[in-house]
Amino acid sequence: MGSPVEDEIDARLAARLAELRVERGWSLGEVAERSGVSRSTLSRAERAEISPTAALLNRLCHVYGRTMSRLLSEVEAEVEPTPLVRVGEQTVWEDRASGFVRRSVSPPHPGLRGELVEGRLAPGADLAYDRPPVPGLEQHLWVLSGGLAVTARDTEHRLDAGDCLRLRVWGPTRFRCLGDAEARYVLAVVLP
Incomplete structure (x- = not known):
């Protein structure tokens, strides 16, 4: 619960x-x-x-x-989009089954094409998506701490703290936490 x-x-x-x-x-x-x-x-x-x-x-x-x-x-209660969202007001969503925590960092606005997301994967977490939410979605993934393996188009990219991966998502992707520490990263998402 x-x-x-x-x-x-x-x-x-x-x-x-x-x-x-x-x-x-x-x-x-x-x-x-x-x-x-x-x-x-x-x-x-x-x-x-x-x-x-x-x-x-x-x-x-x-x-x-x-x-x-x-x-x-x-699902936010805000009626009017705001240009500023304080850290305590950012939406945090947790997939308790996989050990994934997602914070929507950018102020929500339906008319904008870009957004920032903070992701955290628990040690051993393995998160697979069978398709992108929007085909051709552009993502820039910057690892802040820990190690992360990202697989897209059958190619695995191993990322350490400070590394940044840019990709367009057309098919399945997979995010795995490497090592025994949490992986924390920023994901910049840009709609095609």
């Missing part, structure tokens, strides 16, 4: 996922077919019975044509 703040974020995320499906007039079966996620898992995610994993959210972001940051910013 998460904290009250985590539970509230999960509840708002569940409601937003249901809204996105209804806005398009899709049934759970149609979203299941488009995403490759079972109807029962989708239903449980929309009712906040489960906290979706990063991989599941990535699949749904792909179906709904948005980045994970945009989806998470849509």
Whole structure:
């Protein structure tokens, strides 16, 4: 069971996922077919019975044509976009199953193409995405501490603190924490 703040974020995320499906007039079966996620898992995610994993959210972001940051910013209470977001107000989302913590650093704004995200992977964490949320998404990954292996287009890149990897994401990607320390990194994401 998460904290009250985590539970509230999960509840708002569940409601937003249901809204996105209804806005398009899709049934759970149609979203299941488009995403490759079972109807029962989708239903449980929309009712906040489960906290979706990063991989599941990535699949749904792909179906709904948005980045994970945009989806998470849509569950924020802010009505008007703001140019400044203080550290204590930044959205933090945790995939407890994989050991991945994601902080949306950039102020949320639906009209902008770039955003900054802080990622943290626990020792031994292995996070795989079967597709990008938006094909051709540009990413700049800068490792702040620890070691990270990033696989894209069947090529593994091993990164240490200070290293930066730039890539366009067209297919599956994988992020693995190397060593016995947490990997912490900044991800700059730019929509195509």
